Amino acid sequence: MPKIVDHDQYRKELLSKCFDLFAQKGYGSVTMRQIAQEMGVSTGTLYHYFSSKEALFEQLVEEISQQDVSAALAELEGKETLSEAMTALGKYLVKNEDYFIKWTFVWVDFCQHQDSEKLRHQSSVFKRANQRYQQAACSFLGVQDQVLASFVLSFVNGLILEKLCGDETIDFVEQCTLLGKMLTAYLQQNSTIQN
Amino acid sequence: MPKIVDHDQYRKELLSKCFDLFAQKGYGSVTMRQIAQEMGVSTGTLYHYFSSKEALFEQLVEEISQQDVSAALAELEGKETLSEAMTALGKYLVKNEDYFIKWTFVWVDFCQHQDSEKLRHQSSVFKRANQRYQQAACSFLGVQDQVLASFVLSFVNGLILEKLCGDETIDFVEQCTLLGKMLTAYLQQNSTIQN
């Protein structure tokens, strides 16, 4: 079944081309014509691959949420100390700032357009994505504490959100360094207590 | 003599009525007819008070960003220990979860529709708002470290963002408690070192 493979592959290629468009304008302000033009196809072809604007957007979100987080994490892992890891994290955020901001725009947009019913149905995508992030965070931190992982994820999300909102004073490296110090202090204290 | 109404006051009343609508649907997906209906006026009246959809949205953001943060902070201040303060923060977040989520939706939406030129012009609103938050955070934490204030703000924003994205596993109180512990450990360590 080579056709189907091609079809599906082409579909994903098309999707990747409209990520920026949704990130910059938001679901409600992007038109199917703009998407088609960005993809380099006609509107007819667009509808040949996606049944509706909504379906296209959902598939886009599914696609980007399935992007392998482990590959990215590989770049961050293998640091000897927490301090080094945090510096690496900060630099990583700086390097991919634009992408993370776009990703956040699309993600928030998607959440906004999910009414509660659909949220149940779609939650599998969300949950799987979230689990991957949590696992990656645990692996990265070298701990198994889910709450701690959530803490770090929230903090990182928050940093990006601040940047996205135009706060140019925030410094990813500085903030991650601070996180490193706090984590170190916290973990030391805990281990001391536990000992 | 015409009907006496406080034009400006009425404008703000109208604005407050469409906050939820923008939060739920997003700028691009809300129609002026929906807004008018939600406000209980005709579209003509809507345009009597707001020159365009864009102007209306900008005024909405300006309005909600000017809401006095100090009033909210009063509820949180006056805690003896960091631990107590963090528990209070967690409970506060839980209590106002819906509002903060809506606020975040609107804020992100607004950022998305600002092109870089306008961002400079609008930045005063952003900057003033951000400064208020930073000051409040410093006051709340009882420290003057701007970086630490940014850290806490980012974390809180991140928590709300997680919730907004449908992560129901996150627990505001639990997370804030963890933040309290980490802050305590970090500050103790620092004071020890400085001593």
Place this chain on the structure above:
Amino acid sequence: MPKIVDHDQYRKELLSKCFDLFAQKGYGSVTMRQIAQEMGVSTGTLYHYFSSKEALFEQLVEEISQQDVSAALAELEGKETLSEAMTALGKYLVKNEDYFIKWTFVWVDFCQHQDSEKLRHQSSVFKRANQRYQQAACSFLGVQDQVLASFVLSFVNGLILEKLCGDETIDFVEQCTLLGKMLTAYLQQNSTIQN
């Protein structure tokens, strides 16, 4: 009944203020708000004096068509020769070019918005105006030939129409001089024949 006199007088003053507006934009493109603003009154006041936009326009046309043509003709009469009279006519047209062009715009606009039924009803205005023009033309030319009067009127209207359409090559004085020569030649020939 002084009130009524004032009312009517004020109404005519208001009308005179919107002549230019209708001439420049045309009936369909002028808004009642623009008219009110041009008049320096509120829309409410506007409707106090005119029952509708249509009524206002009709009254405007009636007003300008009743403007005493004899006063204007006084400026042109009393010329010894046809040649002198035609030179005076040409200069008169040059001097009042803008006004005649506006007048033509409004008049054509009015004719366009008269459906055939109303035309019968309104024709009295038209007919009376036209009779005045014909009489004036006869008096001006010093003849009683209605066809000749129509000829001259048509020609003058045509000159203004050409100018209105942007033909800057046309020269009123030159054209009127030519008209004078042709009339002279024609009248001489006729009198010769008749003798």
Place this chain on the structure above:
Amino acid sequence: MPKIVDHDQYRKELLSKCFDLFAQKGYGSVTMRQIAQEMGVSTGTLYHYFSSKEALFEQLVEEISQQDVSAALAELEGKETLSEAMTALGKYLVKNEDYFIKWTFVWVDFCQHQDSEKLRHQSSVFKRANQRYQQAACSFLGVQDQVLASFVLSFVNGLILEKLCGDETIDFVEQCTLLGKMLTAYLQQNSTIQN
């Protein structure tokens, strides 16, 4: 392969269908829905062929101004005497009265909506049209005098304008006959003098 239609050809066909509409109501009072209905297409299709109401109107004017005047002149030429020619002209005007009146309505309307800046840009259309008319008039009269050509054109325009304004007393044949006599007298006199 898409539906094959000659886009440009179809555009012109559509244009021809809305000439009467603009002539009867005027630019400002015609709606795009009315135009679409008259053309037998949807509003969406209308905008597929014309980017805006203004663009549509401009193209309409360009189209009708490019209609070959020479074809019409062929019907008038070849008369032995000026007198015959003028009788033919009068009959021609009577026969095409409706068309000329509509044409005048549209043309005046167009001039009204041209602001001075655009007039410069559009003047090429006007100037070319006017030149064609002048040439035709010269050819028709059998003379090369531009001023005389303008005279006749103005007169004819004036006749139509009078008719358009509802003056039913005017008689095209009678007037043109008079024009013939005047021209004859004038030209005879001139040739006599020149001899």
Place this chain on the structure above:
DNA sequence: AATGAATGAGCGTTCATTCAT
């Protein structure tokens, strides 16, 4: 007499979507 806030139908235009080719 005078105001301008209020209305909602209707404006020019765009939209997601369909379908003959």
Place this chain on the structure above:
DNA sequence: TATGAATGAACGCTCATTCAT
């Protein structure tokens, strides 16, 4: 498979008009 012409509902917005003050 791929196209883009076609649709008509719905968009943001404006309009002539009304009416409480």
